[in-house]
Amino acid sequence: MQEFESPIIIDAEKCVACGLCAKDCPLGVIVVDKEAGSAAPHPKRAERCFACGHCMAVCPTGAIRLSRFGGREAIPVRSELAVTLDQVEQFMRSRRSVRAFKAQALERAVLERLMGVTAYAPSGHNERKVEWAVVATPEAVQTVSRMVADWMQLKVDEKHPLVQSLHLRGVVRACRAGADLICRNAPALALAHAPREGATPAEDAVIAASHVELAAHAAGLGACWAGYVTHAVNGHQPLAEYLGIPEGHVVYATLMLGHPAVRYAAIPPREMGGVNWVE
Template identity: 50%
Template sequence: MSLFTIDETRCKRDGLCAADCPAGCIVFEEGGLPEPHERKQAYCLDCGHCMAVCPADAIRLTRFADGSVPVDRSLNISLDQSEQFLKARRSVRAFRDEPVDRGLLGRVLSVTEYCPSGHNARPTRWVVAEGGAKVAEVAGAVAEWMRAESEAESRLAASLHLPGIVRLWDGGTDIICRNAPALAVAVGPKQGITPQPDGVIATAYLELALTAAGLGACWCGYLMAAAAYDAGVRELLGVAGDEAVYGALMLGRPARRYPALPPRPEPSVDWL
């Protein structure tokens, strides 16, 4: 099966697809049609750069079921708008007591398939806990891991102040998942090109997309710690033995609005 197909009636014979292919999978000679490289086509990354750069929508990777979608430039945001959006993002730890629409969350999760990924491997998959009861079940499993660490007086229990968190949990206060109505956990393989940074980037993408969707989120660090050390938590999440948790977000509708930007120092930069 050929790597891609070319619509000869649309192709402008400009060679942009070949020039932009990061793996050199496309051969182009001036005046001709792009062709798959005999050897290098086996190294196609499925990145779709060839389709994205083609102004005539003339090329389609055979392994893609759908064609490209035109970019709507009218939706582009300015630097001022993006700066405002990014600076206004808040870690949300208080949520409205209402469910998160699955369709909306699914739409937002699909955005993460477009985030940067080493070798375009895109190894991250998502485990989602829907509803307060399911999130509380996950938080309870984390609390039990914390309790075991606290009773063992481990170094980890001391460094993460786990005894105090367990006391709060026993008293009815959840600072593990903050009574969130939903939880999204990024899971990926232990081995691969760059699975750990891929999971972190995907989680960061998700947090920003959630903000744009009117939702709020906060990294669930206690869950990530528990998943790293406790087999029971991993089993509850459906994490296989050759997988790891690389990100976790508690999420929902924010209980409060944030009408102001707090100050931040200027970044530390060394200009070479």
């Protein structure tokens, strides 16, 4: 096999020169040498590889690895785990924004598995700069909720426009009275943050958070977007420091996570947005 100087490592003994990798590469960084009977990195374009993994995914013999991933092999797709469109439709339609949770902490292993799916979320130019702050205990979540309430009170005192649009005065009053309208007594939070600069940092973070939300649904958990936390952490330095958000990063999405307090047995109707068919 080739050494790791190239971003693309192709095992000539496994390669059958089918050309699928070269055909599917979005940047044209792989060529097929018919005389050698093997695919190979393009001598001038290989450095453009952004490690999307299409070549590994399409290779029928597992001949390709990428140096960015330490030469690890691709994971075979298990056909027995494939889902039908009917199953996906019900799964997506039955997702709820859960705002009532059981008083039950989430296991670290469960949270780690939810975070793991985000590695496969789409990312603009495959930059993959989204990082996470996970508030993993109910006690830490309550600390976050109190700090968000402190930020809200500052805005109320400033007579900031957000006070009216986000109903901050009433939320603070409820929180001081013991009703957590900020984190809804969720046992865990997951905050997606990324550098302010980049190809599509906001979109990448929101897509990654959506992956976590759907994975949580599949795990029998509930999730809900915590907009108050997102607003606060980007404007309240003590909270950003508590959560370990790096300087220059913006939190683009926050999810509450936990076991739903109730079971949802039906799917309410929804109005779909308009569609303009262009043919």
